[in-house]
Amino acid sequence: MKNWPKALSTWLDDRFGLSAITQFLKEKPVPQHKHSIWLYTGSAILLFFVIQVVTGFMLILYYKPTLDAANASVARIMTEVPLGWIIRSVHSWSSTFMIAFVFIHLISIWLTKSYRKPREITWMSGVFLLACSLVFGFTGYLLPWDDLSLSATKVGTDIPRSIPVVGAWVTTLLRGGGDVTGDTLTRFFGIHVCILPIFIFLLLAIHVYLIQKKGMSIPLDAETRNEDVPTIPFWPNFVYREMVVWLVLVGILFSMAIVFPPSLDKQADLMAAAPEGVKPEWYFLFLFQTLKIFPAKILFVNGDTVAVLLMLMAGLFIFFLPVIDNKPTEWKGKIITALGYVLVVYVLIFSVWSPL
Amino acid sequence: MKLKHSLFTRRQFLNGLFGGWTTALLATFIYPVVKFIFPPYREPDEVILLFSDFEGMAPGSVKSFPWGSKPGILKKNDDGTYLAFVGVCTHLDCNVAYLPEQKKFFCACHDGWYDEYGTNTGGPPPHPLRRLVVEIAAPDLIIKREDVE
Ligand code: FES
Numbered sequence: 001m002k003n004w005p006k007a008l009s010t011w012l013d014d015r016f017g018l019s020a021i022t023q024f025l026k027e028k029p030v031p032q033h034k035h036s037i038w039l040y041t042g043s044a045i046l047l048f049f050v051i052q053v054v055t056g057f058m059l060i061l062y063y064k065p066t067l068d069a070a071n072a073s074v075a076r077i078m079t080e081v082p083l084g085w086i087i088r089s090v091h092s093w094s095s096t097f098m099i100a101f102v103f104i105h106l107i108s109i110w111l112t113k114s115y116r117k118p119r120e121i122t123w124m125s126g127v128f129l130l131a132c133s134l135v136f137g138f139t140g141y142l143l144p145w146d147d148l149s150l151s152a153t154k155v156g157t158d159i160p161r162s163i164p165v166v167g168a169w170v171t172t173l174l175r176g177g178g179d180v181t182g183d184t185l186t187r188f189f190g191i192h193v194c195i196l197p198i199f200i201f202l203l204l205a206i207h208v209y210l211i212q213k214k215g216m217s218i219p220l221d222a223e224t225r226n227e228d229v230p231t232i233p234f235w236p237n238f239v240y241r242e243m244v245v246w247l248v249l250v251g252i253l254f255s256m257a258i259v260f261p262p263s264l265d266k267q268a269d270l271m272a273a274a275p276e277g278v279k280p281e282w283y284f285l286f287l288f289q290t291l292k293i294f295p296a297k298i299l300f301v302n303g304d305t306v307a308v309l310l311m312l313m314a315g316l317f318i319f320f321l322p323v324i325d326n327k328p329t330e331w332k333g334k335i336i337t338a339l340g341y342v343l344v345v346y347v348l349i350f351s352v353w354s355p356l
Numbered sequence: 357m358k359l360k361h362s363l364f365t366r367r368q369f370l371n372g373l374f375g376g377w378t379t380a381l382l383a384t385f386i387y388p389v390v391k392f393i394f395p396p397y398r399e400p401d402e403v404i405l406l407f408s409d410f411e412g413m414a415p416g417s418v419k420s421f422p423w424g425s426k427p428g429i430l431k432k433n434d435d436g437t438y439l440a441f442v443g444v445c446t447h448l449d450c451n452v453a454y455l456p457e458q459k460k461f462f463c464a465c466h467d468g469w470y471d472e473y474g475t476n477t478g479g480p481p482p483h484p485l486r487r488l489v490v491e492i493a494a495p496d497l498i499i500k501r502e503d504v505e
Contacts, residue, residue: 151464151465154465155450158449178424179425179449181425270426271420271427273453273464274450274465292466304448
């Protein structure tokens, strides 16, 4: 049996029929045009996601999600567990990179209008994936259970309270009670390692499936002029290029993780006053700053209620964007592209302004 | 099949029956799930502390005590009387600190300020700090919710 690998693969293929997939990937064309660089953001997100899964599996071997043990178990990972500090640091940095790329991915698709028919559901599943990533970040932030993460979570879980009717209910649901306590910690842990992973895998499956089914979009102007866009095969040409990008990103990620590991403060005290400098993770700063500039009262309504409702409406607008932007080449489409730029400027300015 | 004076067909009727029955069945499963994920939460009616622990406080100083899962703050006024607050900011729930030199409560989360009587004076807090009733019945110090008799 000299040629056993070949024999084995034929044997498996007879049973699974996987050659259809490899054949598909070899034939799948990836268009090459001036916006092609944005195609790499999607696979960068996948890269960081895989790193999150692997480092998450590792951290969970030592982490203890209880009031008394959480902070100490993270301290132990940082000080005693061999290379534990690097693993935690990579997990923390990779979340930052992943969310950064999710934002870039979203805005690049917004500005190139790649969500247009027939890719509406791809976009919508993407918006859900964004929400999942943010909830991952928010729940993960509490797990080290130090003073800063406690106060940030108190504020974050109190914000939904200003939504009329269901608000108080949402806050209790998130906190597992009226206050942030050990129950909240356990709950966040469960969401972070059990509930969200199921959802994100499902959504990813839908998202990736739709991308394969509908193929890569081509730029709007080329499409309207019915131009032929040059393509390269997905496998191996495009994947090799992606691998180069991954290598560079992993290099940057590990450098950041080693030079700037995340800190760990002393264990959170439910009775202690909030420390100075309570702030959420950087990707919530623009929302945080938006809340801050709203006055306590606007006419007769609570300022926070107005702010939160506006944010919810913005979220809905983004979710339904492909449906709203149904005439991409006309003036409405141009306004929506302009709105995309406005969003970028707003997020950048508010994020930088917030810590000042 | 539809009878002459019937409003819907037999198929529609059966589908409606089946759909309604399935929904009702589902609801009986969902109800306990929802019940389960909302834990009972009750604020204490009162807490009983040892007065001797608080008797020696200097006028103008504060001491905290656990009020359920929230911090309570007991403050001794300059005239020797006591005031008690729930030490939680009315803006977004952060725990507040008392700054005795300035005679103010301060919330670090978004720079919220209250005066020594807990009235909101600056920053985002929309309401005064919540007051609690202090009763001294030596050797106990009883702290109650305002609406509890
Ligand atoms: S929570 Fe106190 S000022 Fe916002």
